[in-house]
Amino acid sequence: MDNLRLLGRAMNPRISVAALLLGFGLATVLAQTPAPGVACEAKNGTSCEECLGNVSCLWCIPTKSCVTYPVKTILPPHSLCPLNDARWGKCWINFQILIITFAVIGGILIIAFLICLFCCCKCENFGGQRFEAKMQKQADKTRTRQQDRKAAMKVKHEEIRKKFGLTGPNPYSKFS
Structure with missing residues (x-):
């Protein structure tokens, strides 16, 4: 139990740094709000790179449309754009593969921790x-x-006492 406490104390700075980096990352993402009056839908028919310049936008390859990312549903519904054709963040990142990769990495980390x-x-x-x-x-x-x-x-002391005739009462016993 003491080892776990020491491990917890040693990892506190690491956890603090990770939380700080996560906070900065979230602040950066939230700071990239679209300019007033410029919605993702206004970038329909443009390129993927131009659409994904705004983090709140999602690019759909087959329809070449730029739509606002549906944050309430977490994953974009199939009716909006199939996961395999959806791009978010970077044009070269397949959304479906991104989700599978994060799930596998998360599972491996949980299993390793356990x-x-x-x-x-x-x-x-x-x-x-x-x-x-x-x-x-x-x-x-x-x-x-x-x-x-x-x-x-x-035994050795008794032998020495016998040898020198000191088997009687010890004169120093009154000091003990």
């Missing part, structure tokens, strides 16, 4: 349990070695 989220959570739980078990095993080994050393030192 896989990363799943792997991070699973690895964190699995690695954490394994790490805790390893640390516990190491602590047990250390405790066992320490007890063995203590017992060996006690």
Whole structure:
């Protein structure tokens, strides 16, 4: 969980920059409003480039017509212009392929995010349990070695006391 918090803190500047760029992009698009009195329909019979000079216009290839983009329906209806023949933004961008590409890229990003989220959570739980078990095993080994050393030192001290005849009461015990 701590790793996810750290990841969230590290990504905050990235998210802020992305939101800022998105805001500037939207402001740019919204700032490109048509000149007063010049509607997209007035550019019928002109070229695709001239029509798409205004972001609110949609060019239909078979009818060579420039129409105002129907923002309320999100996608232009087939009666207005078939998606395969609709151009918006740039004349070389096929609207149908653009939608399919964005859908595929969005799907891949969502799947990648879910896989990363799943792997991070699973690895964190699995690695954490394994790490805790390893640390516990190491602590047990250390405790066992320490007890063995203590017992060996006690035996050694007893042997030294016997050797020098100090098996009686310890004269320094009253200081302890």
